[in-house]
Amino acid sequence: MSIGEPVFPRTQSVVLQALSNRSFVVGCVITAIIALMALVSFYWTPYDITNLVVADKMKPPSWQHWFGTDHFGRDILTMIMIGSRNSIAVALVAVGIGMCLGVPLGCWAAARGGWIDEAVMRFNDIVFAFPALLSAVMITAIFGPGAINAIIAIGIFNVPVFARVARAGAMSIWPREYVLAARASGKGKAQITIEHILPNIAAILLVQGTIQFALGILAESGLSYVGLGAQPPMPSWGRMLFDSQTRMMVAPYQALFPGLAIVITVLGLNLLGDGLRDLLDPRLRRER
Amino acid sequence: MSAFLARRLLIGLVTVIVASIVVFAVLEIVPGDPALLMLGMNATPEALATLRSQMGLDQPIPVRYLSWIGGMLMGDFGRSWTYSSPVIDLIVERGIVSLPLAVISLILSTAIAIPVGIFAASRRGRAADAISMGATQVGVAIPNFWFALLLVYVFAVWLRLLPAGGFPGWGAGIWPAFKALIMPAIALALPQAAILARVTRSAMLEVLGEDYIRTARAKGIPRRKVLWRHALRNAMIPVLTILGLQFAFLLAGTIIIENVFYLPGLGRLVFQAITQRDLIVVEGVVMLLVASVVIVNLVVDILYAVVDPRLRVKA
Numbered sequence: 001m002s003i004g005e006p007v008f009p010r011t012q013s014v015v016l017q018a019l020s021n022r023s024f025v026v027g028c029v030i031t032a033i034i035a036l037m038a039l040v041s042f043y044w045t046p047y048d049i050t051n052l053v054v055a056d057k058m059k060p061p062s063w064q065h066w067f068g069t070d071h072f073g074r075d076i077l078t079m080i081m082i083g084s085r086n087s088i089a090v091a092l093v094a095v096g097i098g099m100c101l102g103v104p105l106g107c108w109a110a111a112r113g114g115w116i117d118e119a120v121m122r123f124n125d126i127v128f129a130f131p132a133l134l135s136a137v138m139i140t141a142i143f144g145p146g147a148i149n150a151i152i153a154i155g156i157f158n159v160p161v162f163a164r165v166a167r168a169g170a171m172s173i174w175p176r177e178y179v180l181a182a183r184a185s186g187k188g189k190a191q192i193t194i195e196h197i198l199p200n201i202a203a204i205l206l207v208q209g210t211i212q213f214a215l216g217i218l219a220e221s222g223l224s225y226v227g228l229g230a231q232p233p234m235p236s237w238g239r240m241l242f243d244s245q246t247r248m249m250v251a252p253y254q255a256l257f258p259g260l261a262i263v264i265t266v267l268g269l270n271l272l273g274d275g276l277r278d279l280l281d282p283r284l285r286r287e288r
Numbered sequence: 289m290s291a292f293l294a295r296r297l298l299i300g301l302v303t304v305i306v307a308s309i310v311v312f313a314v315l316e317i318v319p320g321d322p323a324l325l326m327l328g329m330n331a332t333p334e335a336l337a338t339l340r341s342q343m344g345l346d347q348p349i350p351v352r353y354l355s356w357i358g359g360m361l362m363g364d365f366g367r368s369w370t371y372s373s374p375v376i377d378l379i380v381e382r383g384i385v386s387l388p389l390a391v392i393s394l395i396l397s398t399a400i401a402i403p404v405g406i407f408a409a410s411r412r413g414r415a416a417d418a419i420s421m422g423a424t425q426v427g428v429a430i431p432n433f434w435f436a437l438l439l440v441y442v443f444a445v446w447l448r449l450l451p452a453g454g455f456p457g458w459g460a461g462i463w464p465a466f467k468a469l470i471m472p473a474i475a476l477a478l479p480q481a482a483i484l485a486r487v488t489r490s491a492m493l494e495v496l497g498e499d500y501i502r503t504a505r506a507k508g509i510p511r512r513k514v515l516w517r518h519a520l521r522n523a524m525i526p527v528l529t530i531l532g533l534q535f536a537f538l539l540a541g542t543i544i545i546e547n548v549f550y551l552p553g554l555g556r557l558v559f560q561a562i563t564q565r566d567l568i569v570v571e572g573v574v575m576l577l578v579a580s581v582v583i584v585n586l587v588v589d590i591l592y593a594v595v596d597p598r599l600r601v602k603a
Binding site: 122125126128129130131132133134135137138139141142214218221222225226238241244245248249252255259262263264266267270271274 | 310429548
């Protein structure tokens with residue numbers, strides 16, 4: 001074996017690299033557990049959420065109810081499991097909106113340059129000038145509270161984020177030689193963007209998507225906390241925290257578990273994003 | 289430098305104008321007639337028509353837009369339909385709660401984040417670095433309103449040191465008012481501090497790898513002095529950018545925190561105004577916030593030049 005030859009074949013070393021990245025592994029495990037919890041909740045929950053057992057209301061954590069029960073006697077673990085669907089769905093669709101609108105916008109700006117680029121960037125500035133949370137509250141309050149409007153409100157603010165990331169990424173790919181070669185062979189800008197630019201910026205978009213996913217979960221919990229997200233009886237983590245607030249004196253555990261669910265989910269996604277960034281962009285490794 | 293600033297100023301101005309059109313248009317297409325909402329469903333058509341003309345709702349849209357903009361420039365934000373007092377009075381009355389809240393949390397967040405970031409950077413790769421960055425990772429993930437609930441439980445319910453909510457007003461004295469603001473400020477500051485500490489650390493790490501830092505160390509300047517004098521100053525640009533963004537976030541972030549603590553601030557004002565369809569109040573507060581975001585970003589641009597003299601020459 002000569003010097004400089006990789007010790008492991010490439011595919012194996014990628015797996016090893018991934019497994020030795022602590023952020024990535026922990027993030028993956030947490031995210032998988034949360035996703036699994038949401039999936040399982042479709043088929044099985046410890047209790048029936050629609051079954052209100054008044055005799056069991058406000059029970060502290062016990063073997064029967066691991067996380068206790070709420071003021072209607074509903075099992076809190078069950079509510080957290082079902083609530084995870086709502087958080088994940090809202091944040092995921094909001095990221096989807098941001099990507100579907102933002103990435104083409106950013107790629108278009110990078111491909112055309114000139115005044116189109118300038119216009120797209122100024123559009124971004126304008127959206128960024130609106131404090132996102134305030135505008136989300138405005139949108140949901142005006143068009144009515146509910147999960148769909150929360151998705152739109154959070155999604156709109158993902159658009160400039162993805163536009164910016166896609167543009168910056170695309171700008172760094174355009175001067176490359178293989179792009180030049182593609183242009184010389186007569187390919188149009190749209191075709192080059194699809195064939196060469198997008199595959200090369202997919203990694204940074206994935207990382208940004210993970211981060212926006214986490215931010216979306218935080219934003220959704222804030223909106224449902226002020227009563228503008230998912231509406232009862234659909235359980236949501238933010239709404240559960242709101243309900244717990246007035247019972248802080250007697251049942252502090254009601255505020256503990258939904259909050260922990262949010263923190264753990266967001267933490268898992270952020271760690272996953274960090275790990276992915278390290279793995280996909282070796283230049284940035286250990287710099288953050 | 290002046291060309292750079294002139295360009296930024298122009299962009300800021302255009303941003304505010306476009307934003308005003310967006311705010312006006314969005315609230316224009318909102319379902320529901322404010323006059324009808326004020327008078328109730330049983331109002332006679334005559335009373336409705338009188339009120340509509342009093343409120344200027346019978347004017348064409350461009351006229352109303354221009355008179356709204358013109359009024360705001362003169363400090364006249366119109367009259368609230370539910371509070372029946374000038375919007376500017378409401379903004380001032382609520383602003384004296386929200387602004388100190390945002391400022392206190394910004395100070396707290398900076399005071400925590402910058403030392404932590406520098407400390408972590410200077411101990412790069414060691415246990416102290418890993419622990420402080422792990423803590424910031426958790427801090428970023430905590431929703432501020434949940435952290436607020438935990439604070440209420442510990443300091444108001446359990447220790448009974450601080451009030452759980454409400455605001456006595458500045459007239460009750462500085463100390464009681466400050467006591468009412470301290471928990472909301474901490475709750476707002478913590479997640480911001482976590483973000484800022486991470487930014488500070490990575491900016492410091494970048495700078496610490498530069499040649500002039502090695503030169504300074506080689507000349508025998510003590511480590512501590514190199515860190516605070518040479519490195520920090522050069523690491524300030526990304527830190528300032530985030531600080532500018534965070535101030536805007538803090539001003540708007542009060543909307544949820546003020547609801548947790550029942551603080552009569554701008555966030556609560558706008559929240560109540562939205563639910564009561566008091567659109568003129570919503571428009572006024574949102575425009576004020578957008579304008580302050582633009583101004584803060586401009587100030588940050590000017591500070592860049594102060595921190596980095598190269599920018600003064602370059603542009």
